[in-house]
Amino acid sequence: MKFIKQDFIVPFSYYTYFTEGLFKPDNLLFKDLIEADGEKGKRKLLVVIDSGVNDKHPQLQQEIFDYVQQFPHVFELVTAPVVVPGGEPSKNDESLVHYLLKEVEEYGICRHSYMVVIGGGAVLDMAGYVAAIAHRGVRLIRIPTTVLSQNDSGVGVKNGINAFEKKNFIGTFRPPYAVINDMEFLTTLRMRDWRAGIAEAIKVALIKDKKFFDLIRKNVTLLVNRDKEMMQKLIYRCADLKHIAGGDPFENGSSRPLDFGHWSAHKLESLTAYKLRHGEAVAIGMALDVTYSYLVGLLPENEWEKILDLIQNLGFKIYVPQLDETFDAQSSNTVLSGLNEFREHLGGELTIMLIESIGKGIEVNHIDISVMKEAIDILKEREEVKLMV
Ligand SMILES: NC(=O)c1ccc[n+]([C@@H]2O[C@H](COP(=O)([O-])OP(=O)(O)OC[C@H]3O[C@@H](n4cnc5c(N)ncnc54)[C@H](O)[C@@H]3O)[C@@H](O)[C@H]2O)c1
Numbered sequence: 368m369k370f371i372k373q374d375f376i377v378p379f380s381y382y383t384y385f386t387e388g389l390f391k392p393d394n395l396l397f398k399d400l401i402e403a404d405g406e407k408g409k410r411k412l413l414v415v416i417d418s419g420v421n422d423k424h425p426q427l428q429q430e431i432f433d434y435v436q437q438f439p440h441v442f443e444l445v446t447a448p449v450v451v452p453g454g455e456p457s458k459n460d461e462s463l464v465h466y467l468l469k470e471v472e473e474y475g476i477c478r479h480s481y482m483v484v485i486g487g488g489a490v491l492d493m494a495g496y497v498a499a500i501a502h503r504g505v506r507l508i509r510i511p512t513t514v515l516s517q518n519d520s521g522v523g524v525k526n527g528i529n530a531f532e533k534k535n536f537i538g539t540f541r542p543p544y545a546v547i548n549d550m551e552f553l554t555t556l557r558m559r560d561w562r563a564g565i566a567e568a569i570k571v572a573l574i575k576d577k578k579f580f581d582l583i584r585k586n587v588t589l590l591v592n593r594d595k596e597m598m599q600k601l602i603y604r605c606a607d608l609k610h611i612a613g614g615d616p617f618e619n620g621s622s623r624p625l626d627f628g629h630w631s632a633h634k635l636e637s638l639t640a641y642k643l644r645h646g647e648a649v650a651i652g653m654a655l656d657v658t659y660s661y662l663v664g665l666l667p668e669n670e671w672e673k674i675l676d677l678i679q680n681l682g683f684k685i686y687v688p689q690l691d692e693t694f695d696a697q698s699s700n701t702v703l704s705g706l707n708e709f710r711e712h713l714g715g716e717l718t719i720m721l722i723e724s725i726g727k728g729i730e731v732n733h734i735d736i737s738v739m740k741e742a743i744d745i746l747k748e749r750e751e752v753k754l755m756v
Pocket residue numbers: 417418419420423452453454455458486487488489490492512513514515516519520521523524525526534552553554555556557560563564644645646
């Protein structure tokens with residue numbers, strides 16, 4: 368037998384920066400970052416903005432324009448920023464991918480140019496996918512504008528869109544060139560979007576860091592009252608805990624520790640026609656999996672109570688009717704089918720993260736459906752009690 372083996376290692380590294388007022392004239396972070404790339408001459412920038420951000424920050428386009436003008440030797444803004452629909456619709460409309468690809472082609476964006484994407488997790492995922500496939504990869508600078516994208520989605524390596532009513536069915540693993548978190552964007556978020564990102568922080572705390580869980584618990588009131596400093600702390604710690612170095616960045620294994628609470632969350636998002644935000648669905652998904660963990664004897668009752676209290680005190684729902692409508696593992700239209708879809712998405716054996724104590728995740732390869740059903744009933748009852756008081 369003849370064969371040729373190709374063997375190589377590709378090192379990746381990128382930074383996530385934290386700032387305020389990124390495009391204010393005296394903030395040199397963006398200019399310095401681009402200037403340090405070793406290229407000669409002007410770098411082309413194609414800027415994409417989430418419509419939700421564009422509406423709430425009407426001065427942003429002018430600020431970017433003025434900023435770029437200040438450094439004509441560094442930047443060439445190839446066209447006015449392209450505004451795309453914000454939120455999940457951007458991942459559900461494949462024509463947007465083609466539209467942005469066309470912009471890349473028309474303005475001659477090459478592998479040494481930059482796509483600069485400003486927006487929530489959904490727009491970052493969609494436009495990041497474009498950056499990954501155009502010319503097999505142009506440089507992507509993510510500027511996340513929601514809590515969730517600043518502490519979780521924007522700092523990772525995944526891009527993608529939804530297809531066949533399945534979340535993230537099409538996508539790539541591709542590290543960004545850099546990520547820049549600008550706290551100022553968060554001031555204009557709707558309350559539900561401010562809250563939604565906290566779910567991902569609870570997620571990492573539950574599987575990895577009890578101290579972080581206690582910090583969130585102690586500061587619920589500040590978080591609910593939109594305290595900037597507290598939120599900044601939460602985002603930094605959460606993003607730091609998402610650290611992928613040494614892990615399995617391209618998900619070659621079957622295990623996805625950071626997808627705790629996500630098997631049902633992804634399914635709930637599509638079952639509710641994306642009326643639930645990703646973070647809101649994750650809050651329900653975690654409530655479900657910690658309740659299951661408690662019922663199968665993994666998690667002590669007092670810790671289970673603490674977790675559900677925290678989720679509810681932050682204002683998250685822990686139950687929606689789609690959780691138990693037509694509860695049937697065989698149908699593709701139920702939450703339970705999310706288990707199989709989750710396995711299929713990752714490949715290999717079903718691997719679900721549960722927790723055995725706050726801060727300590729544990730993986731299992733089997734889920735007892737009748738116990739899961741009981742967990743749903745408990746959440747339903749608890750949500751009803753909450754609504755009554
Ligand atoms: N790639 C990953 O690793 C990863 C990880 C987690 C989640 N995600 C994805 O992220 C998406 C959710 O992202 P999200 O929670 O950021 O929500 P989102 O992107 O759906 O945005 C929610 C809403 O907020 C608006 N918005 C964004 N920034 C704003 C601002 N500064 N002020 C006012 N409004 C603003 C948007 O226009 C939209 O209407 C989901 O599609 C989820 O699958 C991806």
